[in-house]
Amino acid sequence: MARTRTTKTVAQRIDLNYFKKPTPFKRAKLLLAILAPALAIVWLGLYFFVRDNRVYSSGRLSKAHAVLEKECAACHVQQAGGFTAKAADSACLACHDGPQHHASNTRTKLACAECHAEHRGRVNLAATRNQSCAQCHGDLSVANRESKYFKQIRSFEDGHPEFATLRFAAGTAPRDSGTIKLNHALHMRAIRRGPTGPMVQLECMNCHTSGATNPDLTYSDPKYRGASVSYKDSDVVLQIDRKTLTQPQPITGRELMAPPKFANACAACHLLTFDTRFDEGVPHDQPQVIHAYLVKKFSEYIAAHPGELNEVQDPRRNLTGRAPGPASRALSARQWIAERVAVSEELLWHKTCSQCHSISATTLHDVRIARWDAAKPREPSRIASGTANTAPNAWANSLPDVAPAKLTLQWLPHSRFDHHAHRGFSCTGCHQSALKSTETSDILIPGIATCQKCHAPGAGYAESRCFECHTYHDWEKRNEVKPSFTLPALQMSGR
């Protein structure tokens, strides 16, 4: 008899209370449903009993604060009688001051955490987002209507103007206010070093190095390097009116290019010789110092060579075509010195020094007699009459004025630029105009477009956020803080 199956017989196999019976699957489900939350409670309980609240941290602290990772209470101070223990500005300011940005111009005071978001991992806390700056600079017309700055700067790519140094002012092209005459294009080409010297090819770094870098001495002169000068380095640089925020970072001295020094970069080619009787040149110094040096040198010379007081004219030296004057002269030592100094200074002030410097108010003495010029002097000469005073300061009023060099050290006073960070790049890669510049007034720093080739948002580009070049806090106004922590446990003292 074959087996028969009906719905009823099949149904009758089923226990109506089957769902009340535990099955392995149901038991496992129940067990796990109890076990998982229980494990979670045990896990949190362990942290609670060891009083470790790090488990509730919303992320790792920044590099600067990593040492405080176990010390939640250092920043999260519970308010008396309250439940919350949010990090307040006072906790930040307890360790480091954060002077307000343009305090007089800023209408709203930002909380520290609005820009410096903690618990975001080992990030640079100073690397704030552009939006933090753009809150105000995105529309300064709202934040500060009287601002002289560009009113809508949202990022380096969006709204940032050309560097102020390179901007046209009232239709006038920007000019370098420096007075040292330097033809960059000429110096960047191969140059013959002296009438019979070798051809040399200057490199930028032969002249331009940072203050903390050992200078390139290829074209230096040890005599000048060892000599002391009466002027200071600060005398040759342009003093800028620093109405801007100073940087908080320590200065390494490699950020900016130092002003090129004559002794290091120029002396090997630009000789300051003044008379065929001497091999050495005059000091690279102020006119008073040079004048004293000349008087001293000629005094010593004539004392050693008194025979030269009786001069005999060499007819071959007369190139003027005029009738020759007296064939010989007998001079006093004082007169001889005065004439030689005057001739040397004429050479220096009018040629040697003025090749690079702007010389003004030069009142040269009549040196025609000293040059055996038979023509009548325009006016009685103290040199000719032998009344010249050879004392160093006697001619102070007739010495020229050398215009201050006014070398600009920092072309971007509102931001920071670090040459050292860019040391892997060739100078002319950015300062391309240096290869073509012939005028001292040319400004050779690259424009914003050059920077934006590398500094842009996104992977594959260098940092372009505002903090890279600008600072927010006015660190000149910072207050020193009282230390709060004690090693080794970094326990807060007094809390």
Added chain:
Amino acid sequence: MLLNHSQRGWALASLAIFLTSLVLYVLYAWSDPRGGSAIGLLFGVMGFGFMIFAAALGARKRVPTWRIGRAKSWMRGHLWLGLLALPLILFHGGFHFGGTLTQILMWLLIVTVASGVYGALLQNSIPKKMTADIPLETIYDEISHVRGLLREEADRAIESLCGNLGTVKDSAEEVQRAGGFTALRPIAASAVPLRTSAAVSAGASAAVAPAPEILLLGETESAPLRRFYLEEMRPFLEQPKSRGRRLADEARATSVFAGLRTLLPAAVHNTLGDLEEICDEARQLLRQERLHRWLHGWLLLHIPLSLALILLGAVHAVMALRY
């Protein structure tokens, strides 16, 4: 729950919430997206709310008599709002996983949602396959019981041909059976045939299939059958999951039974057919068990993790408000 057009309303509503949240997040991401900001908190509250609603399905199932919406609606809400919780929580944290607790929470959420999605996809495919492949499907929890009944049925069939097998019978168990009566006693192989209409109507044989006709074979004749049953079929019915069982494979089982038919007289071929059917049903139950494990196994991950998620999420909410 089938993912068909009936889900359209919930799907569209969820999509609308997601897109609105996405637009809000994109606008808000311009500033510094943080969980503690107003918009970050809004995302967090919404996401956690959806998680709690999704978790409430468990409570709703435990008390089906609650008049708080249809079970289908709860299930759809569980599915879609639970899914929506993930992007909202990601928006809440600004796609940062944060510290220890929040990282654990985020991974719990991801695994919970992923296992839920996986389960939903399985529930859309496996039941169809089960219906097609397992016509003799029974209630999963009763499979072992039904398997026992099959074994008893097979025992009786064999004993009707070969005499007492000497096996131990299960003790009687008072259970309430479907069909409206209580089976008070098991049906022994030696019992009289219970295939009369009176007996059936009394339900005495309802728990098992009708007993086969008594047809005892000689000892020699029944030896192959007895040996096959005791060495192969009964162990298969008792422990079908053991490896290497020929009867677990349909083709090999057919071959085995065909061989038996050649050895046994034609008069017992009907009984052999019944035994083959019993083996087939046992195979189907085995397959049903496997599919059922796939169909519900993910719940062993989904439910415990979701409970831990809710618990730790609540702790996170309180501690985040503190710090």
